[in-house]
Amino acid sequence: MATETLEHDNMTNHPVGDGKWEGGGRPFKASYGKLMMWYFLVSDAFTFAGFLIAYGALRFSMPTWPVPDFVFSTLPGGIEHKPLVFVTIMTFILLASSYTMVRAVQEGKRENKRGVVFWMLLTIIGGFGFLGCQAWEWSKLIGEEHMSITSNPFGTHTEAGEYLEEDGHHIKKGDTFIAGESYLIHAHDGHSTPIKYKVTEGADAGKTKVQTKGPRAFGALFFFITGFHGFHVLSGVIFLLIICLNAATGLYAKRKNGYEMVEKIGLYWHFVDLVWVFVFLLFYLL
Amino acid sequence: MGHLTHEESKKVANKIITILAIITIFEVAFALLGKGYLIEGFELPGVLIGGVMITLSIVKAYLIVFEFMHMKYEAPGMAKSVLIPTLLLVWGVVAFMWEGSDWQRRRTQVKTQNELKVDHKIGALIYNSQTKNIRG
Numbered sequence: 457m458a459t460e461t462l463e464h465d466n467m468t469n470h471p472v473g474d475g476k477w478e479g480g481g482r483p484f485k486a487s488y489g490k491l492m493m494w495y496f497l498v499s500d501a502f503t504f505a506g507f508l509i510a511y512g513a514l515r516f517s518m519p520t521w522p523v524p525d526f527v528f529s530t531l532p533g534g535i536e537h538k539p540l541v542f543v544t545i546m547t548f549i550l551l552a553s554s555y556t557m558v559r560a561v562q563e564g565k566r567e568n569k570r571g572v573v574f575w576m577l578l579t580i581i582g583g584f585g586f587l588g589c590q591a592w593e594w595s596k597l598i599g600e601e602h603m604s605i606t607s608n609p610f611g612t613h614t615e616a617g618e619y620l621e622e623d624g625h626h627i628k629k630g631d632t633f634i635a636g637e638s639y640l641i642h643a644h645d646g647h648s649t650p651i652k653y654k655v656t657e658g659a660d661a662g663k664t665k666v667q668t669k670g671p672r673a674f675g676a677l678f679f680f681i682t683g684f685h686g687f688h689v690l691s692g693v694i695f696l697l698i699i700c701l702n703a704a705t706g707l708y709a710k711r712k713n714g715y716e717m718v719e720k721i722g723l724y725w726h727f728v729d730l731v732w733v734f735v736f737l738l739f740y741l742l
Numbered sequence: 743m744g745h746l747t748h749e750e751s752k753k754v755a756n757k758i759i760t761i762l763a764i765i766t767i768f769e770v771a772f773a774l775l776g777k778g779y780l781i782e783g784f785e786l787p788g789v790l791i792g793g794v795m796i797t798l799s800i801v802k803a804y805l806i807v808f809e810f811m812h813m814k815y816e817a818p819g820m821a822k823s824v825l826i827p828t829l830l831l832v833w834g835v836v837a838f839m840w841e842g843s844d845w846q847r848r849r850t851q852v853k854t855q856n857e858l859k860v861d862h863k864i865g866a867l868i869y870n871s872q873t874k875n876i877r878g
Binding site: 498512516517519551565722734741 | 769819831
């Protein structure tokens with residue numbers, strides 16, 4: 457008997473290589489919770505891919521698309537025309553919170569309760585920081601620039617020309633522009649007020665035209681994709697808070713499984729960071 | 743992490759976050775440079791910018807999944823069960839973007855075809871040169 461026991465799986469007492477289908481062994485040497493977290497993330501990746509497919513297909517089907525460096529170029533405190541700076545700050549906040557999450561998982565592995573709670577709190581602060589940035593960006597787009605899910609005030613010129621009116625903001629009468637340059641149609645008293653310009657190049661040279669709005673789908677895609685991602689960050693922060701509290705009360709220390717719950721929420725949190733890598737790429741970099 | 747000591751895994755995490763930060767800064771700088779914001783009158787072709795950005799983003803994704811999410815240390819079967827469906831998904835994204843650009847081509851084609859008029863006197867199709875297609 458003694459020699460036979462050696463060949464048995466310590467955990468289940470089933471013979472090695474046999475009995476995995478009886479629910480005794482662990483497929484892929486991972487716990488049920490961790491494996492299911494991975495498969496949930498795969499399914500979530502498919503949902504995000506659905507959004508990104510819609511974005512990519514629509515963007516490629518349009519002759520023009522709002523130039524991100526023009527649309528997202530403001531910072532809090534009235535700083536303007538600084539493309540990519542604000543969103544880079546957001547990216548760094550999320551990256552930093554991913555790092556603190558890794559540290560929390562590592563402290564969990566060696567059963568260090570104080571370490572887990574400390575690094576998780578930093579992660580939660582990072583999550584709130586990111587949400588704050590996103591809230592500012594959204595309120596700017598909705599409140600000041602009047603972008604909505606059905607209307608996109610960001611247009612792009614397809615031919616060179618000269619403005620015949622001023623828009624009360626940056627554009628003055630007589631300002632010239634080239635093809636491919638973006639503009640924002642401002643709203644006054646709730647009405648969008650596109651201004652007139654004279655075409656100076658191409659087949660329509662000499663004609664007077666009025667600014668047109670950009671592709672309609674832009675606002676819906678932007679708000680739904682960043683909103684869905686932001687919702688993931690928000691729910692991630694809520695779960696982080698719950699798990700941090702549980703860790704602080706010593707619940708996971710009793711389980712003696714290397715704070716596996718922290719590891720699972722860590723997987724989710726890194727996934728949120730991973731999705732942001734692609735949202736950052738598609739919406740802001742390209 | 744399974745095979746690393748606490749100190750070793752701490753070092754790995756520090757290294758990976760540094761690489762991720764450097765890549766991100768490089769991406770932003772490259773995008774600004776390529777689009778002509780840093781040096782007056784200097785621009786790079788869009789294909790080059792796009793290619794570099796997508797490649798670097800995939801490198802970032804690899805580092806996050808394999809190091810931060812410890813995919814490197816999981817059982818090979820599990821890694822495959824997650825990665826294979828995701829790789830197929832990448833093809834889905836590429837295929838739909840491809841399809842999107844074809845929508846644009848056909849939309850432009852329909853627009854130009856609509857502008858053709860038949861001149862019954864000379865019996866020929868005449869392209870109205872006054873209306874330029876949207877992109878030129």
